[in-house]
Amino acid sequence: MSVKRIRILARSLSWLLCGFCGWCGLCPGALANTTAAGAQVKTLRMTQDLSVTQQVAPETRAASVRLPPVPLPMPAFAEAQVTRLAAAPVSDRAIAPARVRVGLLLPMRSTSLRAAAEMVRDGIRAAHRRDGANVDLVVIETDDNPQNIAAIYRDAVPFYDVLVGPLSRGGVAAIATGGHVMRPTIALVQPEPASDLDAVLPPKMLVMGLSVEEEARQAASWAARQHPSAKALVLSTAVTWQRRAARAFVEQWQRGTASAEILELNTSGGQLDVAGLLRLKRRMAGESPGLIFVALDAEQTRQLRQSIGAGPMLYGTSQLNTLNLADPVGAAAKPELDGVRLLDLPWQLQADHPAVMIYPRPPKKGEQRRGLDLERLYALGIDAFRVAGELGAGRPVFTIDGVTGKLYVQLDGIRPATFERTEQQAQYAGGVVVALTDDH
Secondary structure, eight states: OOHHHHHHHHHHHHHHHHHHHOTTSOSHHHHHHHHHHHHHHHHHHTOOOTTSOEEEOSOOOOOSSOOOOOOOOOOHHHHHHHHHHHHSOOTTSOOOOOOEEEEEEEOTTOTTTHHHHHHHHHHHHHHHHHHOTTEEEEEEEOOSOHHHHHHHHHHHGGGOSEEEOOOSHHHHHHHHTTTOOOSOEEESSOOSSGGGHHHHOOTTEEEOOOOHHHHHHHHHHHHHHHSTTOOEEEEEOSOHHHHHHHHHHHHHHTTSSOOEEEEEOOEETTEEOHHHHHHHHHHHHHSOOSEEEEOSOHHHHHHHHHHHOSOSEEEEOGGGOOOOTTOOTTOOOOGGGTTOEEEEOHHHHOTTOHHHHHSOOOOOOSSSOOOHHHHHHHHHHHHHHHHHHHHHTTOSEEEEEETTEEEEEEOOSSSOOEEEEEOEEEEEETTEEEEOSSOO
16 A cells, blocks of 8 residues: 555544544534533632622733632532543643732721722722732622621632731621631731730731821831930820820830820810810920820811920821822911921822832812822722732732832731831921931
8 A cells, every 4th residue: 555545544534533532622522522611610710709799800911920829629520621621632722820819808888988998999909900910809898797797708718819808897806716817818907906916816817907006106116216215295185096096106105214194185176175275385384395296187286286386396197197199289288287297108298109100099089079098098909909919929028118108028827927017207398298208
């Protein structure tokens, strides 16, 4: 038999086998099997907690790192289909890049927390669009009931590599004590009670919420470097956040040898009581403290300055900053506060910061000005996504020069996690807040 006839017979035999068994992987039978198995795998990946609404971010773009996924549990029948597909020839099939699945537990169903949840979500999506080419992002809607949040979290854990949220103190505490923190989890607010923070947090839970207490502690450290051994007078009102800030400052201040005294001022309609300010002025005429920490807002601090004069150096928190970099028009200058020192986020102070420059500001809705605390939550969302990306990449220790400050993260799943945020120092000058380049 000639070589030519042998080649013709071999070609005919291969066509016959292909028609019956589909061994080449390109015939209709093989394609049908591949499609069916792919559909089943896709169905499994879509089998999230059906009791919540999930929205996949509409687009992803280039990311700076490739993030490894955690294996997704599958029933036996699905594993058999995947095994069969893996045995087929794949020499010409592209290998998909590794992906990380990030789930966001946000109280979108809460009347009181919805606006805050939307700003965090929008900040996370802004960072995802820029940095999340290999990240699948899913919003898991919750209410603000701690038990419901913990149950939804428990059901979501197997399907995500990193979870971000929740946004309520009670929700964080419920998850932390529920015994189901098996994935890196980024809590967006401190749990209650804050004094038991180290005792309740599992090793894979990281807390990176914005904290007025942490700002007060940083202000105390800053003031101690400038006024060693000085006596500090700490002023607040009966408002909860102000009391928390005042206590945090005193605790940090008294770690050294210096002393501090808390004085709570009365208010009327949010304004400081005039009689109380007069008593404070007479007292300071006889014995002036080395410095004053004001756990007050900007308007209350302006009243204080008008009453007691320039006097001792004043330190405070981000609540003293009223300028929104995204919407500066109409913000009134406060020359009475010139010289007052405070801490705030780079997002609110440094338009030329390398990280601040590359992320878009949240879109303005209508003519109403957006509160600064909502702007800060948007910035928190940006940095939360960046931290999630690093954890999804398997990095247990890293630093980020973020839009909320300089961040240090340690989360290895064995020791208690560590998160530190160093905010930007600033000072009033010419009636507006300006960033300081050095530790003044």
